[in-house]
Amino acid sequence: MYQRDIEIIMSYKKQFDFDYWTTEDLRLFKGSPYNAVTAPTYLVELGIPIDDPVIQANVDLLFSVLREDGRFKVYPKGGMVPCQTAITLTSLCRLGQAQDPRLANSYRYFLEMQxxxxxxxxxxxxxxxxxxxxxxxxxxxxxxxxxxxxxxxxxxxxxxxxxxxxxxxxxxxxxxxxxxxxxxxxxxxxxxxxxxxxxxxxxxxxxxxxxxxxxxxxxxxxxxxxxxxxxxxxxxxxxxxxxxxxxxxxxxxxxxxxxxxxxxxxxxxxxxxxxxx
Structure with missing residues (x-):
């Protein structure tokens, strides 16, 4: 039913001459809303299964910028602000990763930083x-x-x-x-x-x-x-x-x-x- 929408979203996947809606230096929010944090959630919303290779590769990408304290480094330069971590954490949950133990520190981070x-x-x-x-x-x-x-x-x-x-x-x-x-x-x-x-x-x-x-x-x-x-x-x-x-x-x-x-x-x-x- 939404095949055309899926094709449009996928057409942005290499928009920055890299892959997975991002840049080679991993500016993950660049290109919003077709960025590495949100675009995969649209695909899942449209019926792409969570175990699809594209979704799983994107999940791996998001986890690759997870820091030990639970924050996500979504830009190569600059600080890490809570909104970026909150949005990335929510996206990973929407991509089926809510129970992944690697996210425990992210949840702990928010409970400690309230x-x-x-x-x-x-x-x-x-x-x-x-x-x-x-x-x-x-x-x-x-x-x-x-x-x-x-x-x-x-x-x-x-x-x-x-x-x-x-x-x-x-x-x-x-x-x-x-x-x-x-x-x-x-x-x-x-x-x-x-x-x-x-x-x-x-x-x-x-x-x-x-x-x-x-x-x-x-x-x-x-x-x-x-x-x-x-x-x-x-x-x-x-x-x-x-x-x-x-x-x-x-x-x-x-x-x-x-x-x-x-x-x-x-x-x-x-x-x-x-x-x-």
């Missing part, structure tokens, strides 16, 4: 150091929570409740916070697919897994907004990277069957919670 406000923070102050930069980074925090849902005991980790509360507080505040100035405004409220970045769909999907959020009026308000954007309980894609415009599985302005599967997971999470009452 900020006092409950979130995680990329301490790169591109916009200066105003009072808003005292807060953690919402997108990084959302990705960390996303990565943890692949762990069987994540609901037992009370430490994550602080991160959930941080994101729920941001729903109330709305204003841009953190060093990268992530806010909740017009762009955030547009339904973005494939899942990624900091937006209403990703926000509700991730938080729907956490018991602390499921009954919270702030989360339920966000869920009702997402629900209001559906058509017959199906997700209509409103935004994504312009570079994805040729792909049928996430065509803007149309219902996406694959995106709707995530919405169905949200409904299932809330139904399970209601049944627990």
């Amino acid at each position: 900020e006092a406000d409950g979130g995680w923070k990329c301490k790169k102050y591109s916009f200066g150091r105003g009072p808003e930069t005292e807060f953690s980074t919402p997108m990084t925090t959302l990705y960390v929570l996303h990565a943890f849902i692949y762990q069987p005991n994540f609901k037992e980790l009370r430490q994550l409740d602080g991160a959930v509360e941080f994101l729920l507080k941001h729903w109330e505040m709305k204003v841009p916070i953190g060093p990268c100035h992530y806010g909740i405004g017009r762009l955030f409220m547009q339904v973005e697919y494939p899942l990624g970045d900091y937006n209403i769909f990703h926000y509700v999907y991730v938080l729907s897994h956490y018991p602390k959020a499921q009954k919270d009026p702030r989360f339920l308000e966000a869920f009702e907004w997402l629900k209001s954007r559906t058509v017959a309980d199906q997700i209509v894609v409103e935004r994504h990277s312009p570079r994805l415009n040729k792909l049928a599985f996430c065509k803007k302005g149309e219902v996406s069957q694959l995106a709707t599967k995530y919405y169905q997971m949200i409904l299932e999470n809330l139904t399970i919670n209601k049944g627990a009452d």
Whole structure:
């Protein structure tokens, strides 16, 4: 059904005269969204099996930049910031590697580096150091929570409740916070697919897994907004990277069957919670 989409994604595989959507010196985020961290997750989303040689080779590539402390060195020069590690960790989980013991240090890293406000923070102050930069980074925090849902005991980790509360507080505040100035405004409220970045769909999907959020009026308000954007309980894609415009599985302005599967997971999470009452 999505063979043409698969072909388009694969056509970028050697875009930098190397392989696996990256450069010879392993700048893994270069070429977004057709980069070494996210492009393979699109293929798996479209039905390519995890044991496919291309997927496995890409998994090996991502593991090759894993450092002993759990962080990922996704660029040959410069520091390693938490958002890059969180996104790479989530991608490896989506590629079937969540239980690989090599990721244990990555999960431990986040549990040990949690900020006092409950979130995680990329301490790169591109916009200066105003009072808003005292807060953690919402997108990084959302990705960390996303990565943890692949762990069987994540609901037992009370430490994550602080991160959930941080994101729920941001729903109330709305204003841009953190060093990268992530806010909740017009762009955030547009339904973005494939899942990624900091937006209403990703926000509700991730938080729907956490018991602390499921009954919270702030989360339920966000869920009702997402629900209001559906058509017959199906997700209509409103935004994504312009570079994805040729792909049928996430065509803007149309219902996406694959995106709707995530919405169905949200409904299932809330139904399970209601049944627990």
